[in-house]
Amino acid sequence: AQKITQTQPGMFVQEKEAVTLDCTYDTSDPSYGLFWYKQPSSGEMIFLIYQGSYDQQNATEGRYSLNFQKARKSANLVISASQLGDSAMYFCAMRGMMDSSYKLIFGSGTRLLVRP
Amino acid sequence: DSGVTQTPKHLITATGQRVTLRCSPRSGDLSVYWYQQSLDQGLQFLIQYYNGEERAKGNILERFSAQQFPDLHSELNLSSLELGDSALYFCASSPDMAGGNSPLHFGNGTRLTVT
Numbered sequence: 001a002q003k004i005t006q007t008q009p010g011m012f013v014q015e016k017e018a019v020t021l022d023c024t025y026d027t028s029d030p031s032y033g034l035f036w037y038k039q040p041s042s043g044e045m046i047f048l049i050y051q052g053s054y055d056q057q058n059a060t061e062g063r064y065s066l067n068f069q070k071a072r073k074s075a076n077l078v079i080s081a082s083q084l085g086d087s088a089m090y091f092c093a094m095r096g097m098m099d100s101s102y103k104l105i106f107g108s109g110t111r112l113l114v115r116p
Numbered sequence: 117d118s119g120v121t122q123t124p125k126h127l128i129t130a131t132g133q134r135v136t137l138r139c140s141p142r143s144g145d146l147s148v149y150w151y152q153q154s155l156d157q158g159l160q161f162l163i164q165y166y167n168g169e170e171r172a173k174g175n176i177l178e179r180f181s182a183q184q185f186p187d188l189h190s191e192l193n194l195s196s197l198e199l200g201d202s203a204l205y206f207c208a209s210s211p212d213m214a215g216g217n218s219p220l221h222f223g224n225g226t227r228l229t230v231t
Contacts, residue, residue: 035219043204044118045159045222052217091158101172102212103149104220106158 002027002099004092004107012113013082020067021077021110023092031097034075035104036066039089048090051075079112087114119143122207122223130231134195137226139207141188147171147212148190149220150182153204165190166212197230204228 003026013019025034036048051059051066059066067076079086089111093104119142129135141148150162152175161174165184176182179197184190194201204227208220 033217037222043227044224045206045208047219047221050217050219099172101164101166102147102210102218103161103164103172103174104159105161106151108158 002029002032002094002096002105004094004105006092006107006110008110009108010111010113012115013079013086015084015114015116016081018078018080019082019112021079021090021092021112023075023077023107025073025075025092025094027073027094027096029096029098033095033097034066034068035093035095036064036075036077037091037093037106038086039091039109041088045091049077082114084114084116087112118221118223120207120209120221120223122205122226124226125224126227126229128229128231129197131197131199133197133230134193135197135228137192137194137205137207137228139190139192139209139223141190141207141209142221145209145211145221146188147210148184148188149208149210150176150190150192151206151208153206153225154200155203159206162192194228199230202228202230 034051038046065078092107121140146167151159162176164172182192204225208222
């Protein structure tokens with residue numbers, strides 16, 4: 001079975017500083033994908049970044065980067081130069097390629113609060 | 117805008133009632149997924165449809181059912197509602213082309229309140 005664990009229920013960061021949100025996963029699938037989503041207080045789910053299990057380089061999208069450590073089964077999200085608008089819930093998710101439904105399994109989330 | 121449309125945005129109903137949530141996927145997406153998010157919790161996968169057929173089931177109660185129509189829109193039916201069914205219900209879609217790096221694109225959700 002696949003499992004995503006986010007051990008930080010809540011975090012604070014000072015505006016303009018970088019912050020790392022932790023995510024560990026467990027799967028027996030040899031090929032998988034890892035995703036991060038942002039959920040602001042308004043409720044929508046916004047896709048941020050993707051990392052494939054066979055990707056050689058860590059994924060980056062603007063101020064978001066994914067620190068992928070395959071041996072440790074971790075896929076931490078790094079947000080650089082935090083902005084007030086980054087205050088939100090952040091969810092790590094996984095897709096196993098042997099799962100023909102291609103559904104995403106989500107972690108419990110981390111609530112990030114950016115302080116001015 | 118993700119391109120996934122969910123209606124209604126809010127729904128308030130009483131215990132024992134039945135409601136229908138509607139979802140229109142992004143243009144061209146064949147797969148529709150339904151998720152439930154209870155208060156301050158992660159998203160729980162309920163059910164998936166692909167091109168009109170059920171493909172996968174998650175933690176969906178027997179009181180809940182769904183379908184996907186020929187025009188690819190989907191409906192989630194919740195019956196004999198209980199207080200614990202109060203949650204944010206998301207629909208998501210994907211092109212479902214070998215999975216890979218295709219993210220799920222989520223609608224804005226339907227917030228269901230059962231009183």
